[in-house]
Amino acid sequence: MPVPSYPPFPDNVPTHPLFIIDHELIKAGDPKEIERLWEAATSLGFWYLKNHGTENEVDAMFDLGAKVMSLPLDEKMKFSQGDGGKSFGYKSLGSNLIEASGLRDAYEDFNIAKDDAVSYPSVTHRTYPTPINDAMQSVVAPFVRKSVEVTKMLIDVFNDKLGLPADELGRRHSITEVSGNQARFIRVPSNLPLGKTARGHHTDFGSLSFLHNRLGGLQVLLPGTETWQYIKPIPGHAICNIGDALHILSGGVLHSNIHRVLPPPGDQANFERHSVVFFLRPGNSVLLNALTEESSLIKASVDRAEPGRFTTGTTAGEWHSRRVKYRRAINQKDPQSWVAGQGTEGKIY
Numbered sequence: 001m002p003v004p005s006y007p008p009f010p011d012n013v014p015t016h017p018l019f020i021i022d023h024e025l026i027k028a029g030d031p032k033e034i035e036r037l038w039e040a041a042t043s044l045g046f047w048y049l050k051n052h053g054t055e056n057e058v059d060a061m062f063d064l065g066a067k068v069m070s071l072p073l074d075e076k077m078k079f080s081q082g083d084g085g086k087s088f089g090y091k092s093l094g095s096n097l098i099e100a101s102g103l104r105d106a107y108e109d110f111n112i113a114k115d116d117a118v119s120y121p122s123v124t125h126r127t128y129p130t131p132i133n134d135a136m137q138s139v140v141a142p143f144v145r146k147s148v149e150v151t152k153m154l155i156d157v158f159n160d161k162l163g164l165p166a167d168e169l170g171r172r173h174s175i176t177e178v179s180g181n182q183a184r185f186i187r188v189p190s191n192l193p194l195g196k197t198a199r200g201h202h203t204d205f206g207s208l209s210f211l212h213n214r215l216g217g218l219q220v221l222l223p224g225t226e227t228w229q230y231i232k233p234i235p236g237h238a239i240c241n242i243g244d245a246l247h248i249l250s251g252g253v254l255h256s257n258i259h260r261v262l263p264p265p266g267d268q269a270n271f272e273r274h275s276v277v278f279f280l281r282p283g284n285s286v287l288l289n290a291l292t293e294e295s296s297l298i299k300a301s302v303d304r305a306e307p308g309r310f311t312t313g314t315t316a317g318e319w320h321s322r323r324v325k326y327r328r329a330i331n332q333k334d335p336q337s338w339v340a341g342q343g344t345e346g347k348i349y
Contacts, residue, residue, distance in 0.1 A: 010266035065185030098200025114181035177283030206281030284317030
């Protein structure tokens with residue numbers, strides 16, 4: 001299906017520039033490109049990635065996502081994630097809180113577990129609606145496998161730059177271990193009220209996010225300020241960012257930055273905003289503590305931090321489940337419930 005024709009991102013809207021990293025140069029071991037990636041990952045924690053080789057798989061996922069999101073609500077709700085901390089399946093519009101005040105979100109999403117994509121037709125976590133099942137082997141699994149390949153190559157670069165033993169991070173992100181890795185379809189309705197936040201400020205749960213957007217809406221909070229700026233989508237370029245798990249494992253050397261989603265600016269606001277994302281997360285059994293014994297660079301960073309800042313005492317699976325559960329509006333019983341849904345942006349561990 002051809003890519004829809006959208007209005008351009010408006011010229012009069014301030015945007016934050018990101019490093020454009022060439023995946024082909026990273027794969028070739030180009031030292032200058034590796035240094036640029038390292039600078040991006042240790043400063044804002046966001047960057048563009050070009051030449052990642054997943055363009056065809058991404059286009060197919062956008063087509064599938066549009067088909068899945070257009071299903072009747074009662075059909076999508078048959079595959080609800082529920083309220084107990086599971087993230088695979090459907091999340092309906094307004095079911096999460098985006099502020100402690102009780103403000104609800106303005107997006108819906110559908111998550112497909114990496115484990116279900118690679119094990120299909122065997123079920124690892126849950127079942128999915130017919131359009132996903134029909135495309136699991138031809139669309140979803142190829143996208144997942146290529147996304148794992150791309151993101152784990154970046155993980156390997158960080159492993160070496162952190163001075164860790166070979167594959168120290170890689171083995172914590174094994175494709176064969178049950179994990180929270182997932183592909184996600186997101187839809188934000190068109191013509192939301194001016195200033196409405198679709199998804200509130202947050203950091204990502206896992207290690208790396210591999211995001212594909214065609215319309216604007218993503219904003220980052222500039223570190224050390226209260227300034228939000230849009231990230232302009234560039235055709236053919238993914239947007240990557242560091243998540244909490246890598247931030248913690250690296251003792252804060254790698255930066256997990258706060259971001260949010262607003263409706264697209266300008267004339268783009270007249271269109272539904274669809275996104276496709278792959279989230280790389282550690283295996284569920286991986287303990288989220290800084291790897292101080294394996295890296296002097298990480299140890300030095302932790303020694304400079306508040307005591308206990310990078311010792312969570314929880315596994316990646318527990319971390320993910322807690323954050324999903326306590327963003328659900330139905331689970332908000334008191335202020336502590338909101339805090340429990342926070343990650344590194346809340347500094348609660």
